[in-house]
Amino acid sequence: MTRIDAKFADLRARGKKAFVSYVMAGDPDFDTSLEIVRGLPGAGVDIIELGLPFTDPMADGPTIQLAGQRALEGGMTLRRTLELATAFRREDNTTPIVLMGYYNPIYSMGVEKFLIAAKEAGIDGLIVVDLPPEEDTELCLPAQAAGLNFIRLATPTTDDARLPRVVQNTSGFVYYVSITGITGSAEADAGDVAPEVTRIREASGLPVIVGFGVNTPEKSRAIAEVADGVVVGSAIVSRIANGDSVQDVLSFVKSLSDGAHSA
Template identity: 70%
Template sequence: MGRISDRFDTLGAEGRRAFVAYIMGGDPDYDQSLALMKGLPSAGVDVVELGMPFTDPMADGPTIQLAGQRALEGGQTLEKTLQMVRAFREDDDTTPIVMMGYYNPIYSRGVDRFLKDAVEAGIDGLIIVDLPPEEDDELCLPAKAAGIDFIRLATPTTDAARLPAVLTNTSGFVYYVSVTGITGGAAAQASEVGPEVARIREQGGLPVVVGFGIRTPEAAEEIAGVADGCVVGSAIVAENATGKPVEEVLAFVKSLADGAHRA
């Protein structure tokens, strides 16, 4: 049992849905992104998704692409993103942290070295969007052996033939992408999401959290109501990009978390 399983068990016992917040490490700079990250739990965030900036984020829309560019231009590296986790853990040893991004920075660092550093820093899970199940030997299986959950994405195009492969070796939770396309796209629809969540949960036996296309407290409540939780990323990243103080960004995050927790 790790922090992710513990958190979902606790939420389940309380009859509450999870609110997961994504931020880009190093956007717009290290200090602000760290301050934002440290404030997320008090704003109602149950699981933190921390983006690893990368030069070719093929699954991301313009909002997160630009956030990654800002972070890289500001000198953010994988090492600095790991350092953010270490700094967060100085004050918070219970909130789960999932690092989300692409395989190239991890490959460049070396899988063994990365996993050792990730465990020591306090990372609980990985979402690596460009590593399919056919490549499990690359990172998924070594991560699980190191005690880090490997969280898969399922999409509206993940049919009955493909779903077993997606669920194999997945742990922590399943991230259901509610719409086809890139992040920050069309709005999610609960009527379409609900049956898919039920299908995935039945086959996988894991919590299913829904992301993409959630921008408002009302949408968070609606989508969380048909799942085990929801993820908001682009809307938070966009709010943080306006130059507002961290406290104002966290107030926006809290409104989203309150919506999810009303479900």
């Protein structure tokens, strides 16, 4: 059982929904990013999605693209991202970390070398948005064999014919992208999300977490009411981009987590 599996078992036992926060590793700089990440569990975050900076983040909108650029300009790399996770693990050995990004940096390091390093750093799961199920032998299956959850995205365009293939080797949870488009481009609607969550949960047997288009405590609660949890990314990254203090960022995260946990 991974930390992700254990977290969902604990949440189910307590009748709670999951709150997942996304932040870009190294944004605005390594030390500030680490301080924010260390503060996330205390702000009510159940699972941390740690963005891996990449030069061509095709699924991300301007907010997260710019965060990645800031991180890269500050010298952030895949190795440095794993160093940040390692530093976090020195103080927190229970909060799950999902590394979210693109395949190129992992391929460049080498899959076997990456998986060893990721396990040593305390990474629990991977979301690699540009590896479709047809490429499962490339990273998904080796990751699962190494004890990491491989989390797949489902979208409003994932129809009943495609869904079984998408969830076939998925573990941990399924990330449902609530809108058609890039991050930060529209708002999620609970009425549209609810039947999709049910469909995906029935097909996968896994918790379904909804992300994209959640940016307020009220929206966080509304989406959590119809899903197993909610992810917020761009709204948090925007606060970091605006130069908010670490405490102000974490206070905002707490308001979002309170929304999800009140569902």
